[in-house]
Amino acid sequence: MPEFVIGEHDFLLDGRPFQILSGALHYFRVHPDLWADRIDKARRMGLNTIETYVAWNAHAPEPGEFDLTGGLDLDRFLRLIAEAGMHAIVRPGPYICAEWDNGGLPTWLLRDPELRVRSFEPRYLAAVRSYLDSVFEVVAPHQVDRGGPVLLVQVENEYGAFGDDKLYLATLVQYTRAAGITVPLTTVDQPLPGMLEAGSIDGVLHRTASFGSNSTDRLAILREHQPAGPLMCSEFWNGWFDHWGAHHHTTPVERSAADLDALLAAGASVNLYMFHGGTNFGLTNGANDKGVYQPLVTSYDYDAPLDEAGDPTPKYHAFREVIARYHKVPDSVPPPARAAPKPVAALRDPVRLLESPERWGNWQRYEDLPTFDELTPTPRLALVRKKIQGGLLTFGEIRDRASVFFNGDPVGTLLREHQDRAIRLPKAHGELLVLVEDLGRVNYGDRIGEAKGIIGGATVDGEPLRDWEILPIDLSAVPELRPETGENLDGPVAGPVLVRGEFEVAESADLFLDTAGWGKGMAWINGFPLGRYWRRGPQRTMYVPRPVVRAGGNEIVVLELDTMLEPEARFVSRPSLGHTEA
CATH class of the missing domain: 2.60.120.260 (Galactose-binding domain-like)
Known part of the structure; x- marks a missing residue:
């Protein structure tokens, strides 16, 4: 069987130096019937490897579940990579960031207030071990030393930006090896000395870096902290993501191509983040919050070499030209995009929701207004109601959008990003209805895992409100509602x-x-x-x-x-x- 190892200077495949030319392609962001098409287009650009995260919360929306059907069929995705003659890198987290809801961590983890994510904490680690065992049961048979495509498995993700718990990292390594993973293990961090040191373990996990410019300088920093073995930029940021209310991000083609050229000229391996971004279908987008909450848009186009619809962009052809300076590329290229039909x-x-809310779900009674995370399953959209005397309505906190109605009439909308908490209601007795929406959970930083919905209850003119009704809306059933x-x-x-x-x-x-x-x-x-x-x-x-x-x-x-x-x-x-x- 083939052998893939980390040599003194290079990755070695069957004893020969092997430069990884990889592209990120998240199977959970692409319709499964299009996986083969996207993989083939990566091959035709000159790539030899496909990299993917694994989104824990997509596979396990509730504890005890692990869905591997349809668009979550990781086994089929890895088989298609092998059939295309390509290799694979798997990054199962358990935290992935990826601008994905909650960074891939399931919301049910946080129903336990004592549980601490991304640390050596027994309850968290028990859940992680079950998850990794389920993932690696799929991945292990696809490793290169068993005749499959998988060359590398990453442990955690940019952990140096979050913590420095070496015992936690060592435990993840133990779980990974115990589950049958024999290929080399890597970590990734931004090329800052503190992050590179905090996010890995000397001699156990091979360090790689994430950056999108100044390739030569950043590889030099990486070499200081990874003195032996191959250099790799395992997230070469060739584009960026978009937030609602901001602009669409693009990266100049010439600049990205020049930085890729510098990487390959230095002999470094690379993973393009992204090769093909895809789409945050459903309500899977993440959010950022560095003082202001910013939810991500549905498109994950990322200004990548393949656009959201899988068509080649100028960046595709520029990158292919760069790769051709160092490696042979296939003769054919994908056709340009065609105009889509316009029905x-x-x-x-x-x-109408407010006319017949009972058709949309079942009312539940609570003395104190629950957060979304206190409900099972956790909703993304819910209606709350109560009979009250009007006045100044104040909430503890809105996460993330609340439309307020009084006696059936709209009063206003409160947005988390504006730090809205209060709204004036008419001075009358009537029915308060509030439609609350989760716009996407934070995927990076200290606010990962925070609760959603209305936090801290509500008051009118300073008096606490109790005895609520809440109607969680099952959005998967909504399309079947008929008038x-x-x-x-x-x-x-x-x-x-x-x-x-x-x-x-x-x-x-x-x-x-x-x-x-x-x-x-x-x-x-x-x-x-x-x-x-x-x-x-x-x-x-x-x-x-x-x-x-x-x-x-x-x-x-x-x-x-x-x-x-x-x-x-x-x-x-x-x-x-x-x-x-x-």
Whole structure:
């Protein structure tokens, strides 16, 4: 069987120096029927390896579960990599960051207030061991020394930016080896001395670095802390991610290509982050909070060599040219993008949440208003209500958006990023309704694992409010809600409301849903959850993957939480991810 080891100066595959040319491709961000296409396009750019994170919370939304079906079939993903003649790097965390909800950590971990994540804490480690055993049961048979594609497995992720618990890292190594992983183990940290030292273990875990510029200088810093063995930038940031309310990030092609050239000229191995970003389908986006809460958009295009729809960009061709200076690349390149079909669907048959909330879920009674994390399963959207005397309504904290209604009329919306906590209600007796939305859990830093919903209860004119009703909304069931009587719409629509429509296309194809005339909400095509849209941008279209679209008739369902100016679904020929800084 092949042998892959860390040599004195190089990675060695069957005794020969091997320069890893890898591209990040997260299987959980790409429709599974498109995995083979994306892998082949990586090969044709000149890459020899595919890297992926493993998202714990995607596989295990509740304790005791581990889903490996459909878009979570890691075994199938690794088999496709092998069939393409490529190698693989697996990064199972347990924390992954990745701009993914909660950094990949399941929310159910935090139901135990004493549990401390990313540390040598018995209850956390028990959950981690069960998770890693489940992952490595899939990965171990695919290791290179068993005839498979997997060359490296990473332990934790940028741990030096979080802590320096060597016993925790050593325990993860123990769990990994005990589960049958025999390939070399690595860590990754930003090339800062403190992070590189805190995030690894000398002689046990091979250090790699993450950066996107000044390659020569940063490799020199890495060499100071990894004096022997190959140098590797295992996250070469060739783009960046976007937040709602900001601009679409791009990185100059020429600059990224020059930095990649410097890496390869130095003999370093590389993993492009990202080769193909994909999409935060459903409600899987993360968020950042460095003083201001910033949720990520649905698109994870990342200004990568392959765009969100899997089409080559100028960066693809520039990187391929750089790689060709050092290695032979395949003769053929992928074709350019084609214009997508542009069907139109009238939206109708509204189901209004406030008119019949019982159709959307079951009311539950609590003396004190619970956070989302105190509910099982943990919702992303919930309605709370109580009969009160109006006045100044004040919440402890909103995480992350709360639309307030009094006697059925909208009063206003409170946003976490504005640090909104209070709103004036009419001086009358009536029913308070609050629609609370989790916009994405923080994926980096000290706020990982914080609770969602309304934190710290509520008061009116300083008097605590108790005896609440809460209705968690199961968003997976929402597309099946049907109106009791049909209704056409011919003007602006106020949410929260569910609407639907039909459209036809001649053949299955990628589509781009134009959301410019809508407010804020979520959309599904043929039951597939596309994710969030929001008028504030920068993202103006939603990517619909080809396998979701049927030749002939298709159904679109939209949950509008704000106001929809035009009750119509339009599709456009190319994506619009918004304005750039330039």
